[in-house]
Amino acid sequence: MDPNWPYLRGYEAFKHVGSDVFLTVSPGKNHLFVADAEVTFQITSQRNRFKKPIEIYKNVDLYGKNVVSTEGAIWRQHRKLTSPSFSETNNQLVWNETLHQTQAMLEGWNRHTGLASEVAKDTMTMTLNVISRAGFGVRVLWPHEEEKEAPSDALASTRPSAGHTMSYRDSISFLMEHVIWVPLLPDWFRPISPWKVHRKTHEAYTEFGKYMAELYEAKKSEISAGKTGSDGLDLLGALVKGAGISQQPASTNNADPEKNRPSQGQLLSDSEIIGNAFVFLIAGHETTANALHFSLLHLALNPSYQVPLQKELDDIFGDRPVSAWDYEQDFPKLFGGMAGAVINETLRMLPAVISIPKSTQKGEPQALNFDGRQIVVPESCAIGLCGAGVGNNPKYWPSGPDHGSRMPADDLDQFKPARWLVDLTKVVSSTNADNDEPDTEDFGGPQGPHSAASLYHPPRGAFIPFSEGPRSCLGRKFAQAELFAALAVIFRFYSVELATDEWEADEAVNAMERGGPDRRQVWEKAANRANDLLKHGMGSMITLQMRAGRVPLRLVKRGEERFVFG
Numbered sequence: 360m361d362p363n364w365p366y367l368r369g370y371e372a373f374k375h376v377g378s379d380v381f382l383t384v385s386p387g388k389n390h391l392f393v394a395d396a397e398v399t400f401q402i403t404s405q406r407n408r409f410k411k412p413i414e415i416y417k418n419v420d421l422y423g424k425n426v427v428s429t430e431g432a433i434w435r436q437h438r439k440l441t442s443p444s445f446s447e448t449n450n451q452l453v454w455n456e457t458l459h460q461t462q463a464m465l466e467g468w469n470r471h472t473g474l475a476s477e478v479a480k481d482t483m484t485m486t487l488n489v490i491s492r493a494g495f496g497v498r499v500l501w502p503h504e505e506e507k508e509a510p511s512d513a514l515a516s517t518r519p520s521a522g523h524t525m526s527y528r529d530s531i532s533f534l535m536e537h538v539i540w541v542p543l544l545p546d547w548f549r550p551i552s553p554w555k556v557h558r559k560t561h562e563a564y565t566e567f568g569k570y571m572a573e574l575y576e577a578k579k580s581e582i583s584a585g586k587t588g589s590d591g592l593d594l595l596g597a598l599v600k601g602a603g604i605s606q607q608p609a610s611t612n613n614a615d616p617e618k619n620r621p622s623q624g625q626l627l628s629d630s631e632i633i634g635n636a637f638v639f640l641i642a643g644h645e646t647t648a649n650a651l652h653f654s655l656l657h658l659a660l661n662p663s664y665q666v667p668l669q670k671e672l673d674d675i676f677g678d679r680p681v682s683a684w685d686y687e688q689d690f691p692k693l694f695g696g697m698a699g700a701v702i703n704e705t706l707r708m709l710p711a712v713i714s715i716p717k718s719t720q721k722g723e724p725q726a727l728n729f730d731g732r733q734i735v736v737p738e739s740c741a742i743g744l745c746g747a748g749v750g751n752n753p754k755y756w757p758s759g760p761d762h763g764s765r766m767p768a769d770d771l772d773q774f775k776p777a778r779w780l781v782d783l784t785k786v787v788s789s790t791n792a793d794n795d796e797p798d799t800e801d802f803g804g805p806q807g808p809h810s811a812a813s814l815y816h817p818p819r820g821a822f823i824p825f826s827e828g829p830r831s832c833l834g835r836k837f838a839q840a841e842l843f844a845a846l847a848v849i850f851r852f853y854s855v856e857l858a859t860d861e862w863e864a865d866e867a868v869n870a871m872e873r874g875g876p877d878r879r880q881v882w883e884k885a886a887n888r889a890n891d892l893l894k895h896g897m898g899s900m901i902t903l904q905m906r907a908g909r910v911p912l913r914l915v916k917r918g919e920e921r922f923v924f925g
């Protein structure tokens with residue numbers, strides 16, 4: 360079975376089997392796959408019966424144990440101490456940094472007359488820069504920014520800081536791109552490997568570890584001096600503050616057993632603090648970059664949705680300059696309108712984690728209610744909660760030509776943000792509405808619903824891009840603040856089009872009749888390629904990405920769109 364089938368086949372696989380839950384049996388392991396909201400909800404809300412298979416998360420323990428890679432009482436402790444870092448103060452910092460970083464990204468694109476030939480790469484850089492600032496307090500500059508202004512902070516520079524062989528920026532970006540080699544190869548082999556990529560990954564891993572230890576020391580001093588930075592507390596700062604950290608220096612030696620033990624009065628050890636800070640990077644970087652990349656792509660493929668989005672941005676921001684855009688005032692409006700619908704629709708179709716893993720334990724089969732009867736999940740069974748399966752299950756989504764009916768889904772495979780903007784009074788209540796009661800225990804994390812009250816409200820368990828229940832994503836609001844701020848900056852001033860350079864030169868396109876058949880033909884070639892890549896060129900290593908090619912885009916000033924068809 361292709362491991363990418365939960366995305367590539369989506370709900371089709373369940374339709375084929377004839378059930379929204381099915382079990383595959385093999386000598387090695389049994390697997391339960393789920394595209395049913397009620398079953399998903401039962402599994403995600405009962406974390407002691409359906410545990411996270413933490414053995415598959417060892418790879419994220421590069422610098423220390425953390426909230427992603429632990430279970431049971433240890434996870435509770437991590438969750439309790441890490442969740443307060445994801446505060447509204449931090450979301451504000453995310454918002455402000457994203458406004459800055461998106462403008463810088465667009466400046467780079469405009470240097471090439473609006474051509475964004477590496478959208479996937481640039482959105483990765485953009486989100487890495489945002490998390491560097493909001494996670495560690497370090498502002499990273501784009502190369503074209505550094506040409507204009509000298510970096511104010513040694514860590515922002517392209518040159519290595521004192522005592523380092525690699526710059527902070529290079530170490531973090533190289534490590535993020537090649538992180539998979541760290542757990543795959545033994546420590547002793549990486550530095551002597553005949554392959555340069557292994558040696559450089561080792562260097563980036565060591566160097567970034569040293570940078571994190573230095574940042575950690577700096578945070579400890581700042582916090583004991585009563586400082587939190589002028590524009591809000593970053594995640595690492597909040598972690599240090601919340602974990603009652605003393606002034607003992609942190610060890611930079613990954614093998615040092617002392618750093619795995621918290622000192623007196625300290626609630627997490629040094630390595631756990633750094634391990635958590637690093638896991639925020641891993642969990643929050645690629646996921647958010649992909650969501651931005653895919654929403655831009657879908658909007659370029661569906662330009663008719665850009666018009667109401669831009670109209671909404673005009674209404675929200677009026678003639679206020681970007682520097683006056685305000686998280687508290689503007690975020691809720693974006694969350695509840697077309698921007699929210701665009702992001703939700705992107706995540707419904709392209710969930711970053713294509714199969715959220717859960718499991719039953721040895722000797723502990725578990726019962727579940729499914730379709731009015733009880734089913735039993737065998738012991739030691741792997742479980743995959745299929746986001747694209749349940750996200751395309753016609754039981755739960757307004758679909759069909761009028762977006763109001765619950766009749767057979769004929770458009771769930773299409774990008775239609777309008778399905779989130781249906782007249783809520785006309786939507787038949789969902790089969791799973793009873794599950795909407797809140798969890799009784801508070802496990803921390805972002806407050807408020809996954810989607811705005813003004814948008815379509817699928818039953819719990821039907822929309823799971825951020826998972827559900829006690830182990831749902833801690834960075835959901837961080838990601839939403841970032842995604843909405845980025846979309847707002849881009850579409851307030853520009854439209855985004857498919858670049859057609861590969862098929863026709865700009866001059867030739869400009870000479871074609873506006874809205875005419877020749878222009879349409881050129882656009883369709885680009886659209887067919889993009890749609891094909893979105894359907895067949897995707898794969899997941901850590902998160903779902905476009906792997907078989909790239910789709911260049913072009914930024915054009917509003918009103919100067921080249922591909923407008925009646």
Ligand code: HEM
Nearest residue numbers: 639642643646647650711712824825826830832833834838
């Ligand atoms: C669009 C962006 C994002 C998506 C789609 C996403 C998705 C998810 C999903 C599906 C999970 C559950 C994974 C599992 O159970 O195996 C998760 C957990 C988590 N996410 Fe996110 N995430 C996003 C952004 C972020 C950001 C920006 C951060 C931090 C800055 C973050 C931090 C975390 C953490 C710490 C967990 C583990 C929570 C726990 O186990 O208690 N995520 N995320």
